[in-house]
Amino acid sequence: xxxxxxxxxxxxxxxxxxxxxxxxxxxxxxxxxxxxxxxxxxxxxxxxxxxxxxxxxxxxxxxxxxxxxxxxxxxxxxxxxxxxxxxxxxxxxxxxxxxxxxxxxxxxxxxxxxxxxxxxxxxxxxxxxxxxxxxxxxxxxxxxxxxxxxxxxxxxxxxxxxxxxxxxxxxxxxxxxxxxxxxxxxxxxxxxxxxxxxxxxxxxxxxxxxxxxxxxxxxxxxxxxxxxxxxxxxxxxxxxxxxxxxxxxxxxxxxxxxxxxxxxxxxxxxxxxxxxxxxxxxxxxxxxxxxxxxxxxxxxxxxxxxxxxxxxxxxxxxxxxxxxxxxxxxxxxxxxxxxxxxxxxxxxxxxxxxxxxxxxxxxxxxxxxxxxxxxxxxxxxxxxxxxxxxxxxxxxxxxxxxxxxxxxxxxxxxxxxxxxxx
Numbered sequence: 001x002x003x004x005x006x007x008x009x010x011x012x013x014x015x016x017x018x019x020x021x022x023x024x025x026x027x028x029x030x031x032x033x034x035x036x037x038x039x040x041x042x043x044x045x046x047x048x049x050x051x052x053x054x055x056x057x058x059x060x061x062x063x064x065x066x067x068x069x070x071x072x073x074x075x076x077x078x079x080x081x082x083x084x085x086x087x088x089x090x091x092x093x094x095x096x097x098x099x100x101x102x103x104x105x106x107x108x109x110x111x112x113x114x115x116x117x118x119x120x121x122x123x124x125x126x127x128x129x130x131x132x133x134x135x136x137x138x139x140x141x142x143x144x145x146x147x148x149x150x151x152x153x154x155x156x157x158x159x160x161x162x163x164x165x166x167x168x169x170x171x172x173x174x175x176x177x178x179x180x181x182x183x184x185x186x187x188x189x190x191x192x193x194x195x196x197x198x199x200x201x202x203x204x205x206x207x208x209x210x211x212x213x214x215x216x217x218x219x220x221x222x223x224x225x226x227x228x229x230x231x232x233x234x235x236x237x238x239x240x241x242x243x244x245x246x247x248x249x250x251x252x253x254x255x256x257x258x259x260x261x262x263x264x265x266x267x268x269x270x271x272x273x274x275x276x277x278x279x280x281x282x283x284x285x286x287x288x289x290x291x292x293x294x295x296x297x298x299x300x301x302x303x304x305x306x307x308x309x310x311x312x313x314x315x316x317x318x319x320x321x322x323x324x325x326x327x328x329x330x331x332x333x334x335x336x337x338x339x340x341x342x343x344x345x346x347x348x349x350x351x352x353x354x355x356x357x358x359x360x361x362x363x364x365x366x367x368x369x370x371x372x373x374x375x376x377x378x379x380x381x382x383x384x385x386x387x388x389x390x391x392x393x394x395x396x397x398x399x400x401x402x403x404x405x406x407x408x409x410x411x412x413x414x415x416x417x418x419x420x421x422x
Contacts (some may be wrong), residue, residue: 019043021247024050024058024077025070030187030212032264033068036240039260041248059105066098066247068240074109074138081107091145093138096243108246111142114239115209117257119146122228124177124205127151132175134158134194135182139209143179152177166194173199179207185216190336190360191353193217203227211236213336213360214269220359237261270340271422272358274399275367276392277346278375279409280416284367285343287417298343302330311345324351332357346391349398358402365420366403373411 021043023033028047037045048067050058055073059080069077074093078084081094085108088094094107119126131147133140136159147155156172158164164172178200185192190213197203197218206222211233215223222229237257245251271288273281282298289296300311303326307314314323324347331348334340335357342362348354358364371388400406410416 019065019247020063021066021068022046022048022064023068023070024048024073026050026052026072028070031070032211032236033240035264036237036260037244039263040241040244040252040256041250043247062099062103064099066096068243069095069097071138077107081105083107085109087112091142093141095239096246098246108243109142110239110242110246111139111235112146113242114235114237115142115146116150117238117254118230118232118235119150119205119207121234122205122207122230124207124228125150126177128153129176130154130156130172130174130202131177131179132156132158132172132200134178134180134184136162137181139181143181143207143209147177147179169195169199174202175200176202177205177207178203179209180216180218181209183210185213185218186210187212187336187361191217191332191356193221197221197225197227205229208232209235212268212338214265215360217356217360220356233265234261237264266422268338268361270335270338270342270362272335272342272344272362272364273367274344274349274358274364274402275346275409276369276371276374276388276395276399279346279367279369279373280413281343281346281367283413284416284420285341287413288420289341291417292341292422294339294341296341296343297334299327299330299334299348300343300345302334303327303345306330328354335361337361346395349395349402355398355402359404363422364402364404366399366406367409367416368399368406369409373409 022045023031026049028049031047034045034047055076074095077094077097078088078092081097082104083106088107088109091109091112094109096108096110098106100106126147127150129152131152133143133155136157140157144155144157156164158166160166182194184194204227206227206229208216208218209232210216211231214231219229219231234257237260241252241257273285275281285296304310307326327345327348328351331354334342338361371392374388407416407419
C-alpha cells in the first residue's frame, strides 16, 4: 500500500499554525473524526453539518484549508473539485479536499486506501476470488474497485431491486469473500441482519464497513462460523491517516492506525458482567465503575425504576415471561450505548436476542462463582441450592457462549476486581 503524497505535494499546506480542517456532512452527531484527527495531529478539526442549500456557501469559505467529506456529499465534492487525484477519478467520489494556494480545490479519495488496509489486516487476498458485496451505494463502489484492482475473479453486487438481490442469494452461496457496505445493523438499529451467513459454505473472509456497534450480527455470525472478519473501524482510522498526510504533507507510520484504533475501541466498548444470580455482578460493576471512571448501569435496576415494582413483585404479579420481556427491553436499550459498565440479571443470557445485544458493543465477562457461594435472598427463581444447581446446568453453556472473558469469583470482591484485565 503506497502512502506517498506525490500527487498532492504542491497542494499541501505545511505551516502548522495556519492549519484548520474539518468534516463536511449532513448529520454528524456520532462522528469519530475529530477524535481520530486529534490523536494524529494537533491541528484544529471540527464538524460541519450542512444542509444541501448551504453547500455553495461552505465550498466558498476559505477559512478551512482542507476538509473531509462524508455522506451524502462525496459525489458533490467530486463535481466541485477542478483537480482530482487518480484514485478519486477511479472511484468517482471525493472524501478529502484541500484548498491550494491559489484558492482552487483539489479532491482525493482515501476510502480506497482505508478499505484496502482493512482487507489486508485480516489477510484478505481478492485475487481469483468470488466477492459478494452487499449494497450498491458509494461505499460499495470503493469495495468493488479495490476488489477488481486486486484481481477478484468475480464481483457480485447485491441490492434490493437489482439483478442480484436478496431473493436470489442462493446463486452466490459459493462466494469466497462477503463485504457489507449497507447500514443494516448499524447503531441505533442494532441486531438486524441481511443474510444467513451459514449458507455460504465457501466464505472465508467477512468485511463489514460498520464500526458502531463493534460487532454487528453479521460479524458475530462470522465469528461463530470461524470466518475471519473485521469491522469498519480500521478503515475509518486508515482513511483519516491518509487524509492527514494529504492535509499536512507529513508521512505517518502505519502503526499509528493500530494505536488509534485500540484507543477508540477501548472507549467505545462497554464492559458487561454476566453470571448466576448472587455471584456479585452489581458489586463488581460498581467497583469497576469507580476504577475506570465510567457510568455503571444495572439492568435489574432499570427494570425496577421503570416498573416501580421490585423484581420479586414483577415475577409474582406478571410471571417470568413478562419479567423476561422487560429484561430484554432493558438489555437492548443499554447495550447499544458506549463506554458503560453493565451488570445484568442472571437470566439475561437466556434469550438469543439478549446474547446478541450484549456481545455487539461490549467486552462480556462471565463471573464464575461456586454454587454454594451464591446469595439466594430475594431471588424468586433461585430460592435454594437444588434449584440453583438445575439453573446452573442450563445456564452455564450460555454464559460460556456469550463471554469474551471468564473470571473466577473470589470471596473478596477486590480480588475478583484484580482478576479482571481490560
